Amino acid sequence: MTDRSSPTDHPLLEATDVTVRFGGLVALDRVALTVPPATIVGLIGPNGAGKSTLFGVLSGLIRPRAGTVRIDGNDVTRASPQARARLGVARTFQRLELFGELTVRQQLVVAYRAKRRRTLFDLARTLPLDLLGLGNRPAPGEDATVDGALELLGLTSVASVSASAIGLGTGRLVEVARALASQPRVLLLDEPSSGLDARETDELAEVLARLRAEAGVALVLVEHNVGMVLGLADDVTVLDFGEVIARGPAAAIRADAAVQAAYLGTST
Ligand SMILES: Nc1ncnc2c1ncn2[C@@H]1O[C@H](COP(=O)(O)OP(=O)(O)OP(=O)(O)O)[C@@H](O)[C@H]1O
Numbered sequence: 001m002t003d004r005s006s007p008t009d010h011p012l013l014e015a016t017d018v019t020v021r022f023g024g025l026v027a028l029d030r031v032a033l034t035v036p037p038a039t040i041v042g043l044i045g046p047n048g049a050g051k052s053t054l055f056g057v058l059s060g061l062i063r064p065r066a067g068t069v070r071i072d073g074n075d076v077t078r079a080s081p082q083a084r085a086r087l088g089v090a091r092t093f094q095r096l097e098l099f100g101e102l103t104v105r106q107q108l109v110v111a112y113r114a115k116r117r118r119t120l121f122d123l124a125r126t127l128p129l130d131l132l133g134l135g136n137r138p139a140p141g142e143d144a145t146v147d148g149a150l151e152l153l154g155l156t157s158v159a160s161v162s163a164s165a166i167g168l169g170t171g172r173l174v175e176v177a178r179a180l181a182s183q184p185r186v187l188l189l190d191e192p193s194s195g196l197d198a199r200e201t202d203e204l205a206e207v208l209a210r211l212r213a214e215a216g217v218a219l220v221l222v223e224h225n226v227g228m229v230l231g232l233a234d235d236v237t238v239l240d241f242g243e244v245i246a247r248g249p250a251a252a253i254r255a256d257a258a259v260q261a262a263y264l265g266t267s268t
């Protein structure tokens with residue numbers, strides 16, 4: 001197995017003092033988040049707390065007003081999403097977005113090749129006939145990575161099924177598998193259980209635990225299913241109205257009065 005640990009003592013991914021404003025709204029107010037290698041970090045909070053916004057800042061889609069994002073201790077606050085992807089950051093989105101025309105396996109192949117295709121030469125090789133590069137022979141390591149991700153997510157039997165023909169539950173797993181095919185060191189998951197039934201949610205939780213244990217991937221898990229987060233995460237950060245109101249191990253978060261107040265709407 002490849003060594004996915006940090007080359008230094010720095011956290012794999014770290015945000016410090018991150019502030020984001022949308023007009024007059026302070027979506028994030030000096031927020032910090034630390035993700036050591038191969039850990040599961042939970043990020044919870046009521047609707048509009050700023051969870052997806054923080055993912056935007058970590059993945060490079062949203063530039064913060066203030067604060068710093070670091071990967072392995074290196075400042076990437078101004079780095080593009082593509083540059084961060086090459087450094088090992090992958091994410092899924094709150095709304096499921098698969099390419100309907102492609103099979104389940106092809107979704108992963110595209111993700112694998114997209115991470116590698118960074119030179120003009122590579123691009124010219126695949127244009128104009130084959131925009132996604134699917135007609136090319138597999139790149140070195142591609143089959144092993146793609147098939148390994150399918151296997152880990154239990155998707156081998158639907159590999160050649162069109163994405164438009166699979167249900168939402170399977171689609172969520174495909175999205176995780178696709179992110180995994182880009183061989184991330186840290187995977188940001190924005191509400192992966194949304195739309196899943198209880199059995200599918202349990203299966204997903206099992207898969208996420210295995211991802212960390214078997215593939216050594218660090219996860220940041222945004223979820224409305226608080227029970228799932230408290231069951232999986234090593235460390236949990238709670239946001240409310242753009243501020244961190246609690247951070248700690250699951251047991252402490254479960255007992256935290258401010259967290260209960262934020263969720264139940266009672267005053268502290
Ligand atoms: N592009 C934007 N422009 C203006 N306001 C935004 C934008 N994106 C988010 N917001 C606002 O910022 C706040 C934080 O939104 P965000 O989507 O990060 O919350 P969230 O914690 O992910 O919520 P949810 O649980 O509903 O997904 C909300 O008040 C939201 O309305």
Ligand SMILES: [Mg+2]
Pocket residue numbers: 051052053094
């Ligand atoms: Mg959100």
